[in-house]
Amino acid sequence: MAESLIEHALTSGVYLLEVALLVLLFLGGRWRRLFSVFLYLLLFFAADALGRTYVLYRFGVNSTTYGYFYWLTDALLALAAFLLVCAFFRRACSKEEKMWRFLRLVLVSVFILVVGISLLTLSRNYTHLWTYGSMFIVEFGQNLYFTCLVLNTLLYVLLQQNESADEELGLLVCGIGIQFAGPAASLALYHLTGPNLRGPFAALTKFVLPACTLAMLLVWLYAIARAPRPVRVAARGGKIPVLAEVTASSEVSAG
Amino acid sequence: MFLAALILILSTALFFFYFQATCQKILRRQFDREYFQAIVNANRLEFPSVRKALEEFDEPVDYPRLRMMLKCDFLALTYLLKNAANLQQRYSGEERLLMIYFRFVFLSMLTRHLLRLREKSAILKLTVILQYFANVLGQRVNTIRLADLSASDYLLKL
Numbered sequence A: 001m002a003e004s005l006i007e008h009a010l011t012s013g014v015y016l017l018e019v020a021l022l023v024l025l026f027l028g029g030r031w032r033r034l035f036s037v038f039l040y041l042l043l044f045f046a047a048d049a050l051g052r053t054y055v056l057y058r059f060g061v062n063s064t065t066y067g068y069f070y071w072l073t074d075a076l077l078a079l080a081a082f083l084l085v086c087a088f089f090r091r092a093c094s095k096e097e098k099m100w101r102f103l104r105l106v107l108v109s110v111f112i113l114v115v116g117i118s119l120l121t122l123s124r125n126y127t128h129l130w131t132y133g134s135m136f137i138v139e140f141g142q143n144l145y146f147t148c149l150v151l152n153t154l155l156y157v158l159l160q161q162n163e164s165a166d167e168e169l170g171l172l173v174c175g176i177g178i179q180f181a182g183p184a185a186s187l188a189l190y191h192l193t194g195p196n197l198r199g200p201f202a203a204l205t206k207f208v209l210p211a212c213t214l215a216m217l218l219v220w221l222y223a224i225a226r227a228p229r230p231v232r233v234a235a236r237g238g239k240i241p242v243l244a245e246v247t248a249s250s251e252v253s254a255g
Numbered sequence B: 001m002f003l004a005a006l007i008l009i010l011s012t013a014l015f016f017f018y019f020q021a022t023c024q025k026i027l028r029r030q031f032d033r034e035y036f037q038a039i040v041n042a043n044r045l046e047f048p049s050v051r052k053a054l055e056e057f058d059e060p061v062d063y064p065r066l067r068m069m070l071k072c073d074f075l076a077l078t079y080l081l082k083n084a085a086n087l088q089q090r091y092s093g094e095e096r097l098l099m100i101y102f103r104f105v106f107l108s109m110l111t112r113h114l115l116r117l118r119e120k121s122a123i124l125k126l127t128v129i130l131q132y133f134a135n136v137l138g139q140r141v142n143t144i145r146l147a148d149l150s151a152s153d154y155l156l157k158l
Helices: A001-026 A035-059 A066-091 A097-124 A136-161 A167-193 A198-227 A243-252 B002-027 B036-043 B047-056 B064-085 B094-116 B121-147 B150-155
Strands: none
Touching: A001 A035, A001 A198, A001 B094, A035 A066, A035 A198, A066 A136, A066 A167, A066 A198, A066 B094, A097 A243, A097 B121, A136 A167, A136 A243, A136 B002, A167 A198, A167 B047, A198 B094, B002 B121, B036 B064, B047 B064, B047 B121, B064 B094, B064 B121
16 A cells, blocks of 8 residues: 555656656746757657556456556667767767767667667567566667667766866756666665565565656756856957957056 | 676675765755854864874774764754754655665764774764764754844845
8 A cells, every 4th residue: 555655656756756847947048958858858758757657447457458658668769769878978068079070970880789789689489478477578678778778878977077167967867866776776676586576676666667767857956946057258259359359468568 | 607697796896886876976065154063063073183194194093983983973963953943853865865874974984994904994984974964954954043034134134
């Protein structure tokens, strides 16, 4: 009873925050600046709040259809999050075109590799994707989340190395890090202990996924609504304004 | 099995790392002035003296007393955050998150002390969280105090 209540509260919280963030981005006109985040949230809302809820009510929680739908959309969302991290890489390298050219090549190669391996393994194991005792989908999800987590951590290291003043991006990266780390750990725990898991660990693996999504959305809400944004001070055409030149030269001559 | 165990360990470590990084980013928020000083003076809080003692004099500290001082400051500040100049009488999301973080760092300080590792960095982190709480409270009190004043009242009081 208590477990069911907690699960419902967490799921409802996730849906509410998804809507709140989408509304905030749309009404504030921020969706243009944070287009990748907006697109990801839209996909998340469509798959999680609309698609899964519909399949759940239509076929029931213990049906194979729901199991298939849940895990396939989970893989799709993880791949979408992978692309989102790539978009964050672009933003982090906005001032370093040379680095971005190199990173773009690496990210595209890694993405093609991940999609290729995912499609190959999913198509080979499609018949026993969601059967009792089958650990395939758990192992698949654990590996996919962990790959995204490693990529996100590399981005975090890059931000630290560049001493980025973009607090909003930093918080967005931290949020998605929580979203990847929690499920990767819980799926690995489930993989190690097996489907007959009982007691507090079973509850933990059950709540970790929605709790981490909720945490990510809360951090994003804070990042978008509260964190100070970087101010761009750019001269048109890359030239220094005349006033600045005069001031600089007069300061030099005075010094 | 080995890979799953490795992923479990690394992902758990990274989960706590990102949790800490998020809290540190919130704590980096700049206030337009040092509001915490007035709150510290009015409530006789002790965390600034703890930080000063640790930063300026690298001497062994009276650990049980220091732990008690930080705990009392935390209780006083969290009570005030909820009840002073707060019409909704509840904590905000970031305050709740930082309260969890405080407890987490406090626990790490206890563990470090028991293991005889250097607990100085954990104590300094705790003082930073307390300073943030005092700054939020000071800013809130200041906003409410000024909200009652008209423009002419404000100028006359300067």
